[in-house]
Every structure is written in structure tokens, then in C-alpha cells.
Amino acid sequence: MEKEQLKKIKDIMLVNxxxxxxxxxxxxxxxxxxxxxxxxxxxxxxxxxxxxxxxDTGVMLRIDSNNKIYGFAVENTKYFMKRxxxxxxxxxPIVYPIRSRVLFPxxxxxxxxxxxxSKIQSIGTLTDFVAGRASFx
Amino acid sequence: MTIPFQRIFCEFTEKxxxxxxxxxxxxxxDIVNGKNHHQHKEIETHLDLVKKAIEDPDIVLxxxxxxxxxxxxxxFVGDEVYGEAYMKVVVEIPRFMSANVVTAYxxxxxxxxxKPIWKKSN
Numbered sequence: 632m633e634k635e636q637l638k639k640i641k642d643i644m645l646v647n648x649x650x651x652x653x654x655x656x657x658x659x660x661x662x663x664x665x666x667x668x669x670x671x672x673x674x675x676x677x678x679x680x681x682x683x684x685x686x687d688t689g690v691m692l693r694i695d696s697n698n699k700i701y702g703f704a705v706e707n708t709k710y711f712m713k714r715x716x717x718x719x720x721x722x723x724p725i726v727y728p729i730r731s732r733v734l735f736p737x738x739x740x741x742x743x744x745x746x747x748x749s750k751i752q753s754i755g756t757l758t759d760f761v762a763g764r765a766s767f768x
Numbered sequence: 769m770t771i772p773f774q775r776i777f778c779e780f781t782e783k784x785x786x787x788x789x790x791x792x793x794x795x796x797x798d799i800v801n802g803k804n805h806h807q808h809k810e811i812e813t814h815l816d817l818v819k820k821a822i823e824d825p826d827i828v829l830x831x832x833x834x835x836x837x838x839x840x841x842x843x844f845v846g847d848e849v850y851g852e853a854y855m856k857v858v859v860e861i862p863r864f865m866s867a868n869v870v871t872a873y874x875x876x877x878x879x880x881x882x883k884p885i886w887k888k889s890n
Binding site: 633644660662663666667668673675678683684686702710 | 795806810833850877880881
């Protein structure tokens with residue numbers, strides 16, 4: 632079963648070698664359904680297309696009978712983000728738009744304070760260094 | 769104008785868990801017209817399959833993440849537009865309300881990791 636699925640996924644990917652180019656040309660969109668916790672990415676899904684599970688990852692490909700990809704869907708997106716934080720970070724503003732709007736300024740403030748402190752720290756170190764050098768002169 | 773809590777259908781899952789599952793007009797509109805996600809036009813033409821998946825499913829799986837969600841599957845042989853696939857209906861069972869359809873779509877293959885809670889005997 633697993634081998635069959637892998638073969639199918641390989642076949643799909645062979646048909647869609649230009650996927651990256653197509654995604655920018657066709658101006659794919661990202662939409663998030665909060666109630667269903669499902670994130671969909673892609674162009675308009677045409678009539679006759681269906682989903683194909685990408686193993687047990689939670690990602691589904693929207694393909695037609697000729698294996699052409701029209702987009703993706705992420706099932707249980709919130710849990711998917713926890714399982715795959717490296718991908719999840721890019722999905723965060725879409726899944727949590729309000730939280731992101733609030734947290735972004737806080738994070739930037741924290742970073743600016745931290746950066747400011749480190750600057751002060753480096754100034755302090757430099758002062759110590761100069762003071763130390765001066766005492767030996 | 770559709771009333772969001774108007775019922776499109778109300779099915780009883782007597783073969784599996786004794787639940788009353790409702791598909792609300794608001795959810796149906798979201799699925800078909802893609803208000804919050806991409807359109808799943810297959811539901812408009814195959815609403816009878818959504819009903820059948822709940823009433824007489826081939827397999828029912830427990831959602832691996834949400835404890836209060838079930839996935840109802842019914843096999844579809846295909847027609848002139850869609851090839852053979854499963855109609856997957858995601859049903860949520862809230863604590864104080866009747867179970868309701870969250871989303872539905874055609875899916876070619878079933879996840880191996882999800883635990884079956886009911887299977888049709890041949």
C-alpha cells in the first residue's frame with residue numbers, strides 16, 4: 632500500500648515539474664477555514680478534480696484524472712503546524728491573523744530592546760576595555 | 769438569502785453510532801462557494817453521496833487530532849465527470865448540540881494512520 636502510494640506520488644510529481652512556475656503564473660491563493668481547520672492553497676479547483684492524501688502527513692493534493700495539481704489542502708492545520716514547526720511558522724499569520732497582528736509589534740519591541748541592550752552591553756564592554764587599557768598606560 | 773442555521777439535511781447514523789447529523793445551509797454555502805476555502809463543487813452535484821456517507825458508510829474513522837471528529841467514507845464508482853473515489857464527510861460532535869457536517873470532499877485514498885471505529889462487513 633505504502634509502495635503503491637509512493638509510486639503514485641512520484642507519477643504526480645513527474646507530471647507537475649513546472650509546479651513552482653505555475654503557482655506564480657496562475658496567482659494561487661491561500662484560504663483558511665477556521666471551523667473545519669483546513670487550509671487550502673491553489674487556483675480555483677475545477678469540476679472533476681479530487682484530493683489525494685500525501686501519505687499520513689495531513690497534506691492533500693488537489694489533482695485531476697491526468698494527475699495535474701491544482702493546489703493543496705492541509706487538514707487539521709493547527710496540529711500540522713505543531714508537528715511541523717519549520718513549515719508552521721510561515722502559516723502562522725494565516726491561521727492566527729489577529730494574534731499575529733498583536734504579537735508582531737510585541738516581538739519587534741522585544742527584539743529592538745534586546746538589540747538596544749546588546750548595543751549598550753557592547754558599549755559597556757568597550758568602555759571597560761578602554762578603562763582597562765588606560766590603567767596600564 | 770440563505771439562513772445559516774437552516775438545515776439542508778438531517779440524517780440518523782443508526783448503523784454506526786446513533787447520532788443525528790445535520791448539514792447546515794451556512795456550512796453548505798461555505799463548502800460549495802468557497803467562502804473560507806477553495807470551492808468543493810462536487811458537493812453541489814453529489815449531495816446524495818454526502819447523505820449516503822452518513823447514513824450508510826463503508827468505513828468510519830476517528831480523527832487523529834480532534835477527539836470529537838469522525839470521518840465518514842463511502843465508495844463512489846465514478847461518473848462522466850469524477851473518477852472513482854471516496855466521498856469523505858468530516859463530522860463534528862459538539863458536547864451540547866447535534867453532530868454536524870464540517871466539510872466534505874472527494875478523496876482518492878484513505879490515510880493509514882487513522883483508527884477505524886466502524887467498518888461495513890461484506
